[in-house]
Amino acid sequence: MDLRGELRARLAALERDGLYRRRRVLEGPQGVDVVVEGRQRVNFSGNDYLGLANHPEVVAALRRGAEDYGAGAGAAHLVSGHGRAHHALEEELAEFTGRERALLFSTGYMANLGAITALAGRGDTVFEDRLNHASLLDGALLSGARLKRYPHADAAALRQSLSAGSAGDASTRLIVSDGLFSMDGDVAPVAELAAVARELDAVLMIDDAHGLGVLGGRGGGVLELADLGQDAVPVLVGTLGKAFGTFGAFVAGCAELIEYLIQRARTYLYTTALPPAMAEASRAALRLAREESWRRGHLHRLIQRFRAGAGQLGLVLMPSTSPIQPVVLGANASVVRAGTALFEAGFLVGAIRPPTVPVGTARLRITLSAAHTETQVDSLLAALADLAARPEFRVGAMP
Ligand SMILES: *Cc1c(COP(=O)(O)O)cnc(C)c1O
16 A cells, blocks of 8 residues: 555645634743744633643642652552652642542543543443543543433433443443533533433542642632532543643542542553652642632633633623633534634634544633733734634524
C-alpha cells in the first residue's frame, strides 16, 4: 500500500469536510494573555478556569519539587515510582473530595480507561450519556462490556434501559457520566442518576473533570452542588489539568475501590508515574483552589456578565451556568470562519467540530477564566456583535 498517497487522500477528505485541525503554537506561558505565532491574543479557549496554570506559587512548587525529587518518576507506581509527593497529593485529594481514598493516574484519559476496564468486562453492561467525553466511551469499548448509550442527561431513558436489561443476575451494571459536560457546559442530573443506580442496583461513576474546582462554594464540583457523597457516587474521577492548572488525574472512592484499581487498572499498572514535581505543583494548586474562593466568585460574575451581554446581542447560548459557554453555529465551515475572524480580532476561541461534538452542531467553545477581566469579556462581546452582524456566520441561529 502507498501509505503516503492513502493518507494524502484521507487528509484531503478532512479538509473538504471542514474537519481539518491545525495547531497554534503558543510562545509563552498558558493564561488569558497569550502570544500565538508572535501575536498577542486574549485566550477564551483554555480550561485553566481558575487561572492557576502559571500561578507563581504553583510554578515555585514545581521547581522545588524538581530540586527535591528530580525530573521524572523513573518507574510505575508499583515498581519504584510512587513517591512521597504522590502519596501526599492522594491523601489531600481524598480529603478534598470527601472520599476514603484517591488514586493518581497520569492523565484523565488513562483514569477513565483504567477504571472502566477494571470494573466492567465481558458479560457486564456500561450505560453512558451520549455526550460523554471520548475517554469514557473508549473505556467502555475497550472493556469488552456491552455499551448502551442513553440520550443526553435523560435519567428516565436510562432507567428504562437499565430495567430492560438483565436485572437480578450477577453481572455488573456501570452507569457513567460526565459531571459538567465539556462541550455543552451543562450539568448532569447526578441526583437522578444516583437514584436510578440505587433503585436498579447499578454502580455510578461520575467524571467531573470540568466541575471540580469551579462549581460549588468549596469547588467540590457537581457533587457538592447536589450534596452527593461516596455512597451515592462510589466512583469519582477528577483531572488536574483543567481548573487546577497542572497535569494528571485521579479516581476517588472507598478503600476497596482504590486497592482494586491498584491491582487491576492496566493504565495504572503499565505506565510511568507522574513526575513527582508535578504532584508538588498540583498540591500547591489544590491549596489555592480551596483557599482562594474569590477566584470562583469572580469567575461566576464573569459568566453572568457574558451571558447577559450575549443575550442582549441575541446570541443563542446553551443552558450553562459554567465557564463553558458554547455558541452553536452548526456548519463546520462557519465555525472555522468565525474562529478565524475572532482570531483576527484579537481572540483565541475554540472551533469545535465533529467528532468532538455531534454532526451539525459545530460550535465556538468560549471558556471563561477567573484570570479574565470584565473589560476582556466586554471586548469579546463586542467582537461577537461584529460577527453577528455578518450574515455568513449566522451567529445566534441554531441549526
Ligand atoms: C479533559 C477530560 C478528560 C481527560 O483528561 P486529561 O487529563 O486531559 O487526559 C477526561 N474526562 C473529561 C470529561 C475531560 O473533559
